[in-house]
Amino acid sequence: MTRHETLRADTDRERILFASARLFREYGFDKTTVRQIAEACNLLPGSLHYRYRAKEDILVDMMRVAIEKTIRGITEASVTTQDPLQQVRAALQAHIEVLLSGDDMMYVLLFEWRSLRGAARKEMIRERDRYERCWATMLEALKEQGFIRPDVDTHLLRLIGLGAINWMATWYKKGGRYSLDEIGESLWSVISRGILAPKYIDMRKT
Secondary structure, eight states, X not given: OOHHHHHHHHHHHHHHHHHHHHHHHHHOTTTOOHHHHHHHTTOOHHHHHHHOSSHHHHHHHHHHHHHHHHHHHXXXXXXXXXXXXXXXXXXXXXXXXXHTSOOHHHHHHHHSGGGOOHHXXXXXXHHHHHHHHHHHHHHXXXXXXXXXXTTXXXXXXXXXXXXXXXXXXXXXXXXXXXXXXXXHHHXXXXXXXXXXXXXXXXXXXX
């Protein structure tokens, strides 16, 4: 494939994914047709089929992009400091900001992955697990360094923490009562008070 063809392919992919995300969010995955997606992208159904064999393939690719964007967000945020506690705090804030950015792909990632079946569902679970391993690694490192109390189950902490963050997408309103910074600060305060070893409690904001 030539460079021009590669750029064209990337452009087509982005156009298809953005249009599909908007349709999936508005009508739901099951009610959105391939013809609707093709029309929204100004493509013939055959041209769409050339890139994606089935509608499920579009959803999986969309979720792969959304997860990669989230991983990149927390990674870039955490490397801005050497302090282990502040790395997790920054990653937490980055997750919230990416999730609540208004991106249709993020909404679909949260609420439409259950529409997948068979191999597509297994692929989505592998992608989800890849993201969760990022958090598992950070939390285990904190525990090994003594920041997190020995009695804290980091696996359960990760499940509860990510569940709470992801649920924000159902109630957060841009320009509403709480800003993203306020939400992040409040969540960090609650979580850190519950898991940190006593000697590190006062280091949460330093």
